[in-house]
Amino acid sequence: MYTDEMRKSAEKVAAARKANAELEPRRMTADEKDKLLATFHPDYKKSEFAELKIGPNKGEKVPLELAELLQGNSRVSPSDIDLSRTDYETDVLIIGGGGAGSSAAIEADEAGAKVMIVTKLRIGDANTMMAEGGIQAADKPNDSPAIHYLDAFGGGHFAAKPELLKSLVCEAPEAIQWLNDLGVEFDKDADGTMITTHGGGTSRKRMHAAKDYSGAEIMRTLRDEVFNRGIPVVDFTAAIELILDESGKACGAVLKNMETGEILIARAKTVIIATGGAGRLHYQGFPTSNHYGATADGLVLAYRAGAKLLYADTLQYHPTGVAYPEQIFGALVTEKVRSLGAKLINLDGEAFMHPLETRDVSAASIIRECSERGKGIATGGGNGVWLDTPMIELKNGEGTIEKRIPAMLRMFEKYGIDIRKEPILVYPTLHYQNGGIDISADCMSGVENLFVAGEAVGGIHGRNRLMGNSLLDIIVFGRNAGKNAAATAKTAKPGKPSLKHVASFADERKKAGITGNTVSPKLLPSYTHGNPRFEAK
Numbered sequence: 001m002y003t004d005e006m007r008k009s010a011e012k013v014a015a016a017r018k019a020n021a022e023l024e025p026r027r028m029t030a031d032e033k034d035k036l037l038a039t040f041h042p043d044y045k046k047s048e049f050a051e052l053k054i055g056p057n058k059g060e061k062v063p064l065e066l067a068e069l070l071q072g073n074s075r076v077s078p079s080d081i082d083l084s085r086t087d088y089e090t091d092v093l094i095i096g097g098g099g100a101g102s103s104a105a106i107e108a109d110e111a112g113a114k115v116m117i118v119t120k121l122r123i124g125d126a127n128t129m130m131a132e133g134g135i136q137a138a139d140k141p142n143d144s145p146a147i148h149y150l151d152a153f154g155g156g157h158f159a160a161k162p163e164l165l166k167s168l169v170c171e172a173p174e175a176i177q178w179l180n181d182l183g184v185e186f187d188k189d190a191d192g193t194m195i196t197t198h199g200g201g202t203s204r205k206r207m208h209a210a211k212d213y214s215g216a217e218i219m220r221t222l223r224d225e226v227f228n229r230g231i232p233v234v235d236f237t238a239a240i241e242l243i244l245d246e247s248g249k250a251c252g253a254v255l256k257n258m259e260t261g262e263i264l265i266a267r268a269k270t271v272i273i274a275t276g277g278a279g280r281l282h283y284q285g286f287p288t289s290n291h292y293g294a295t296a297d298g299l300v301l302a303y304r305a306g307a308k309l310l311y312a313d314t315l316q317y318h319p320t321g322v323a324y325p326e327q328i329f330g331a332l333v334t335e336k337v338r339s340l341g342a343k344l345i346n347l348d349g350e351a352f353m354h355p356l357e358t359r360d361v362s363a364a365s366i367i368r369e370c371s372e373r374g375k376g377i378a379t380g381g382g383n384g385v386w387l388d389t390p391m392i393e394l395k396n397g398e399g400t401i402e403k404r405i406p407a408m409l410r411m412f413e414k415y416g417i418d419i420r421k422e423p424i425l426v427y428p429t430l431h432y433q434n435g436g437i438d439i440s441a442d443c444m445s446g447v448e449n450l451f452v453a454g455e456a457v458g459g460i461h462g463r464n465r466l467m468g469n470s471l472l473d474i475i476v477f478g479r480n481a482g483k484n485a486a487a488t489a490k491t492a493k494p495g496k497p498s499l500k501h502v503a504s505f506a507d508e509r510k511k512a513g514i515t516g517n518t519v520s521p522k523l524l525p526s527y528t529h530g531n532p533r534f535e536a537k
């Protein structure tokens with residue numbers, strides 16, 4: 001499968017494997033990291049950001065593609081929408097059918113609220129499903145939530161909102177127990193002890209996994225629970241605007257049937273945004289590990305309704321996306337591969353960095369190797385570095401790859417690459433939206449009765465997230481959002497529904513001189529445009 005040029009370099013990797021396996025590359029100093037990030041991390045490329053001219057974050061910079069959507073035109077003309085009709089009525093309306101939305105639905109249902117999920121694709125079409133390596137929780141005797149907090153706070157450049165990070169780490173052990181009780185098949189030893197490993201930037205082994213399809217296993221379990229409880233799921237139906245009442249409280253959404261284009265009205269006492277990430281916006285032309293619907297819709301809905309965003313200028317590029325073969329370009333190669341001992345190696349067979357630096361540092365380091373240092377391996381469309389997977393079995397014994405990372409084995413096997421015998425080519429891929437909607441500790445956004453959970457939230461992780469803290473946050477904040485939205489719904493008495501905020505936003509746009517005909521939320525990626533089979537009606 002590899003070209004002759006690639007093979008020549010792969011031979012150097014094989015020759016140096018034993019020595020590289022024994023080598024402990026040093027960790028970078030804080031100064032070295034800062035310099036590396038400033039020069040090579042995509043978040044620092046000024047020309048790729050634009051200043052927002054309107055809305056709650058006016059004056060702040062966000063990626064060009066996001067700025068266009070946040071300041072875009074609504075998909076509806078408020079005067080055309082008949083708000084007197086009611087197609088759906090519920091206590092808690094959850095927008096998004098991934099891990100956060102499902103966790104929220106389960107807890108709101110448990111609290112006795114009437115709940116409904118709407119999702120533009122199907123329940124489980126979400127980044128949760130795509131997560132591979134695991135979920136963090138400090139539940140071993142040598143660990144504690146305080147140590148987990150320090151790892152995550154440092155890894156996120158000391159920018160996380162303390163009250164959010166505190167909830168994340170303190171509620172983590174219970175979240176794992178909850179998932180275990182629901183039926184998630186975590187990796188365990190023969191005596192039932194959970195197997196845990198390191199991730200980048202963790203000082204303790206606290207990554208719980210279900211082989212290398214942890215997210216799929218968690219999503220499978222949550223989806224079963226949603227169905228078992230009989231919670232209604234309205235699929236192929238996108239939320240295209242929030243509805244607020246006269247006093248500005250969230251009380252529903254304008255929906256659009258993705259197949260027929262029909263406009264529907266959902267009324268609710270509280271609303272939860274759990275719409276996930278933005279990888280399919282392909283910032284700076286990066287490929288993505290994200291699912292098909294990751295187009296930042298929740299951020300657009302909330303922003304237009306007046307909710308502030310936090311750290312929307314910071315994205316996570318997972319260091320190891322597939323660089324070759326091109327059929328799976330950008331797909332995730334889980335960090336667990338490095339947790340199990342594989343190292344990153346350059347063209348000349350050198351282990352050029354510690355394999356478990358934090359993700360922003362690792363990604364920037366790979367980009368430097370492929371650009372300034374000229375030590376990347378040509379892949380046809382670009383460059384990549386080697387991830388020396390055979391090292392895993394050299395260190396841990398034969399059979400480890402099949403047992404611990406079978407999905408990786410299968411993914412490359414399809415293209416004639418046996419990762420037990422040959423290294424693989426990787427390059428950073430757009431993986432996670434570090435920023436999102438600003439919330440308080442109870443998961444409420446700046447708009448009253450509008451709650452947020454999962455990747456659409458900003459501030460839990462600061463300006464960089466550690467592996468396994470995202471599967472954790474969808475559970476912790478999903479559950480909390482569900483409980484709090486249900487409690488609030490008990491006493492909420494929504495006033496007259498209105499789309500005044502949509503009209504005001506359009507006025508603001510005009511006054512600021514924003515022209516352009518971009519409509520948002522985007523709903524589906526751009527490469528569907530022009531193809532009637534995939535176009536959102």
Ligand code: MEZ
Pocket residue numbers: 131132133134135333334335336466467468469470471
């Ligand atoms: O938290 C993640 O993003 C994750 C577990 C990814 C991975 O490398 O597997």
